[in-house]
Amino acid sequence: MAPFDLAASLGPVAYALVFGAIGFGFGAALEMGGFGDTRKLAGQFYFRDMTVLKVMFTGIAVAAVLVALATSFGLLDMTRVFVNPTYLWPGIVGGLIMGVGFVIGGFCPGTSLVAASTLKVDGMLFLLGALVGVWLFGETVSSFQGFWLSSYMGRFTLADWLGLPLGVTVLLVVVMAVALFWAGDLAQQHFGQKRPWAEVVKGPGRGWQLLAGSLVGASLFLVVRGQPDPEARFARMGPEVRRSVEERTIYVDPAEVVALRKDIGVQVAILDLRDERDFNLFHVGGSRRATLAELESQERLKHLLDQPPTTVTFLLGTGEAAALPAWRRLTAQGVPNLYVIEGGVNRWLERYPVDACVAERVGRVDGRDEPAWRFLYATGSTQPAAWPELSASRDFRSPCAAPAAASHDDAHQARSWPAHAYTRRVKLKSKAAVKGGCG
Amino acid sequence: MSTNREPRPYANPYVAGTLLGVVLFLSLYVTGGGLGASAAMSRVQTGVLDLLAPGHVDRVAYFAEMAGGSRNPWAHYAVYMLVGTVLGGFVSGLVNRRVKLETRKGPRISVQARWGFALLGGLIMGYGARMARGCTSGQALSGGAVLSVGSWAFAMAVFASAYAVAWFFRRLWT
Numbered sequence: 001m002a003p004f005d006l007a008a009s010l011g012p013v014a015y016a017l018v019f020g021a022i023g024f025g026f027g028a029a030l031e032m033g034g035f036g037d038t039r040k041l042a043g044q045f046y047f048r049d050m051t052v053l054k055v056m057f058t059g060i061a062v063a064a065v066l067v068a069l070a071t072s073f074g075l076l077d078m079t080r081v082f083v084n085p086t087y088l089w090p091g092i093v094g095g096l097i098m099g100v101g102f103v104i105g106g107f108c109p110g111t112s113l114v115a116a117s118t119l120k121v122d123g124m125l126f127l128l129g130a131l132v133g134v135w136l137f138g139e140t141v142s143s144f145q146g147f148w149l150s151s152y153m154g155r156f157t158l159a160d161w162l163g164l165p166l167g168v169t170v171l172l173v174v175v176m177a178v179a180l181f182w183a184g185d186l187a188q189q190h191f192g193q194k195r196p197w198a199e200v201v202k203g204p205g206r207g208w209q210l211l212a213g214s215l216v217g218a219s220l221f222l223v224v225r226g227q228p229d230p231e232a233r234f235a236r237m238g239p240e241v242r243r244s245v246e247e248r249t250i251y252v253d254p255a256e257v258v259a260l261r262k263d264i265g266v267q268v269a270i271l272d273l274r275d276e277r278d279f280n281l282f283h284v285g286g287s288r289r290a291t292l293a294e295l296e297s298q299e300r301l302k303h304l305l306d307q308p309p310t311t312v313t314f315l316l317g318t319g320e321a322a323a324l325p326a327w328r329r330l331t332a333q334g335v336p337n338l339y340v341i342e343g344g345v346n347r348w349l350e351r352y353p354v355d356a357c358v359a360e361r362v363g364r365v366d367g368r369d370e371p372a373w374r375f376l377y378a379t380g381s382t383q384p385a386a387w388p389e390l391s392a393s394r395d396f397r398s399p400c401a402a403p404a405a406a407s408h409d410d411a412h413q414a415r416s417w418p419a420h421a422y423t424r425r426v427k428l429k430s431k432a433a434v435k436g437g438c439g
Numbered sequence: 440m441s442t443n444r445e446p447r448p449y450a451n452p453y454v455a456g457t458l459l460g461v462v463l464f465l466s467l468y469v470t471g472g473g474l475g476a477s478a479a480m481s482r483v484q485t486g487v488l489d490l491l492a493p494g495h496v497d498r499v500a501y502f503a504e505m506a507g508g509s510r511n512p513w514a515h516y517a518v519y520m521l522v523g524t525v526l527g528g529f530v531s532g533l534v535n536r537r538v539k540l541e542t543r544k545g546p547r548i549s550v551q552a553r554w555g556f557a558l559l560g561g562l563i564m565g566y567g568a569r570m571a572r573g574c575t576s577g578q579a580l581s582g583g584a585v586l587s588v589g590s591w592a593f594a595m596a597v598f599a600s601a602y603a604v605a606w607f608f609r610r611l612w613t
Contacts, residue, residue, distance in 0.1 A: 003471030016519040018469065023523020024530070025462035026474045026576070031531035033455030038543045038557075040449070042612045045605035051452045056580060058456025059463055063584035066464035075468075082472045084573060084582035086589030091578065094571025095593040098564055099600025103608050105560015106543075109568055110476035110576035112561065113521065114528035119540040125554050126561035127480075133565020134481040135488065138501040141569070148570070157586040169586060211453045 001236055002076045027114055029059075036115040038106035038122055045103055047191035050184040057177040058211065065218045068170045072225050074236040079305075079334025088151040105129065154306040160298060167222035174219045178212040230296075234332035241331065250327060251342035253422035254351045254388075257314060260426060261286075261389040267311040271295065273322050274345065281375040282359070284348065285386040287316060292326045296333070304335045309430045312337045318369040319344040337428055346372040351420055352385035357400040388417050447535040463584055470516070473581020477574035479521035480565065481505070486512040545612040556611060 006015055033055040034040040043049030070076035102108060107115060107126045115123025141148055159169040182204050189200045204212070234241070244250050261268050270287035272279055279289045294300055304313065313335065317323040323340040330338055341348065346365040349372065358379060363372040381387070449455070466474055482505055489496045489506040496502040506512040532538040544553035568574040571593050573582065579597065582590025605612075 002468045004469060006470060012514075015516070019516040019519035020523035020526070022462065022466045022470070022474070023520035023525075024527035025465070025523075026459070026520070027524035027527025027529075028531040029455055029459040029462055029527075030524075031528040031537070032450040032458065032535070033452060034449035036528060036532065036537065037449075039545070039612070042545070045601045046609065046613055048613075051449075054452035055456040055459060056575070057583075058453050059459035059580055060583040062457050062460025063463040063467065064586060066460065067467055067584060070464075070468060080471050081467055081585060083585045084578055084587040084590050086587060086592075087572060088589055088592060091571045091589045091593040092596045094567045094569075095578075095596025096600040097567030097570060098574070099597045099602075100604050101560045101563030101565075101567055102597065102601045103560075103604050104611070105557050105564055106612075107557070107560070107564070108575040109480055109564060110474075110524065110574060113476055113524050114532075115543075117525040117528035118532035118538045121540065121542045122544065122553055122557040125557040126564070129558040129561020129563075130477075130480055130565035130568070131484045131487075131561075133562040133567075134477065134569050135484045135565075136562070137566045137569035138481070138485070138499060141501050142499070153588065156588045158588055158591065159586060161588050173586070207451055207453045211457070 001074070001238060002070070003080055026110070027117065030055075030111055030114045031118065035111040036118045036120060036123065038115065038120070041108075041111060042103065042106045043192075047187050049192075050181070050188050053184050054181055057180060061174050061177045061215055064170050064173055065215060065222070068166050068222050068227075069218065071166070072222060072227055074228050074233065077233070077237070077334075079332075083155045083157060086151075086153040086156045087149070088153060090148050090150065093147075101133075154302060156302075160302070163298075165223070166227050167219065167225070171216070171219035171223055174215045178208065178215065181208060181211075230329040230332040234328045237332060245324070245328075248342075249425050250339055251320070252314065252339045252425045253342050253420065254348045255420035255422045256424060256426060257341055258352075258388045260312060265310060266428070267308065269307070269311055269313045270341070271313060271315050272345075273315060273317045273326055278318065278345075278371065280378040280380060282345065282349070282354065282373075282379050282383065283381055283386065284316065284345075285381040287381075292329065295326070295330060301330075301333060301335075304330065305333075307336075309336070310428065312339065312426055312428065314339050314341050316341045316348075317344045318371055319346055319365075320367040321369045337426070339426060343367060344369070349373050349385060352388045352417055354379065354383045354385045355398055355400045358383065444536050446537045446539075459580075460584070463581060467581075467585065472516075473577065473584065474520070475517060475573060475577030475581060476521060476524065477565070477568035477577055479515070479517035481569060482512045482515055482518050483521070545610075547610055547613070553611075 006018060010018065030036070034051050035055065040049050040051050044052040067076065067078070067081075071078045098108070105126045107123060109130050112123045112126040112130060116127050158173070159166050162169060185204065186200055186202065189195045190197060257268065257270070260266050270284050272283055272287045272289045273292065274289070276289065283289070290300070295304065307313070315323040315326050315338070320340060320343060323344065327338060327340050343350070343365055344367075349359075350365050357376070359373040359375040361372060362374045363370050365372050463474055466472065485496065485502050485505045488502060489512060497507050529538065542550045542553055544550065564574070571578055575597065578590045579594035583594055
């Protein structure tokens, strides 16, 4: 499913050609729209020419509708499409600076390329100035690094912000865009051509009617059709994802989890899907309890998506039965480096047993979600088995030791676990390699 | 390159905009990323700096990320896209008879003044584009199409600021 991992599937020449071809279309579209002429661009800010507004927001609206259609039909995996991360205030301040540069220089970076390519001297000089500008930024950014990295909100879309379905958000964007075009035409006649209001032609032209009609129609279709749910999206993910379930490469031995917890280059997050009672009886140290519904809430999902790329997230159930559907749904929603702890808590306790006076074995460890141990009281994460990576726990006092210990140290037993053999399954994958023009 | 034939008129903005939207969609669909220009400019600039002062590039974190040590700032998709953009603009200009060595300007300023302001505006624009992590194409257009909140805030800031200062620079354009 699109988008494609071009760096992996294409040779360096074909890779360059794909991006060159996209750039070619970009440059041609800008030139055709008149973006090589600085007077057309600057005219926007004196109500003389609405080309900038119309071309840009038509482009945004058309692309937004096409993207939403592609995801709606399951043709595009949006989780792997780059969404410019929101750094709110640096973006706004940068935008305010650029507005000034736009009016003084009469171009933006992309349009100056097109102007220069058609031999406009002002475009070439603007381009030269822009190269100096990006150099100056590189030289000075370290002095305001704090601001430049501030107000980070990660991957944050209008649909998330408004809490609306994608189709409705796209419809709002489309309606706003075509309303702006209409208002722009009126403003151009009144302010630009100095016509009195009475003589301003109010009705929109045929081009507008055609554009507005098709975009609004497509957005309404999107609203009605909706977007596929995570299960449907999972079903459309590539065969390698399904194979990773069949070949059990998503299941990680507890011993590997323990090894990763010792690795300072990796952050391990364990999400415990069991109910509160089982969690209180025993849970892995540092793990957090969460139901699937909680994990799929907007806030939690955003957190899962926005973890550093060195984070590995494990789902943990009593066995494996409940963890698999959760893995499927979260994977379809783009959570990276997500795995299931093999055999669940049952397997964990088999690998790292608790003392006999704490829990007794009552069942088999076979992947089913039936607890294999019956705890006599709630231990939380106080047992050494909850922290196997700490080979000797000085704080632990075994409840099975005789209460009247001869010396203080004797009751504090140093634990060491046998070294379990396991097949390494965790492969850290970084996120989208292509970040559009802002990389 | 110039011809003595009249240049053809520009396309209807809705047609050009639709074409732009389709290209942007194809970029997102095929590569997973949108269009842009400023990232490539930053790489071209860093690449030139790396030829002149490689030690300096290695010491400034912002440049080192692109060209530190043995990293090659040129072998990057944004640079390929930039080359394509220039070619696309050139070919469209050629077909429509708009390739001509000339300076476009407002009626009231001299060519030299226009050159000076183009240079200055470019400098401000380049600085602002890196501050905002993208220019009008990478942030406003591409980020706008994938509905990023930051990109929409950015686009509104650009328009608001340009309209706010336009009156002060009216001599340049009207």
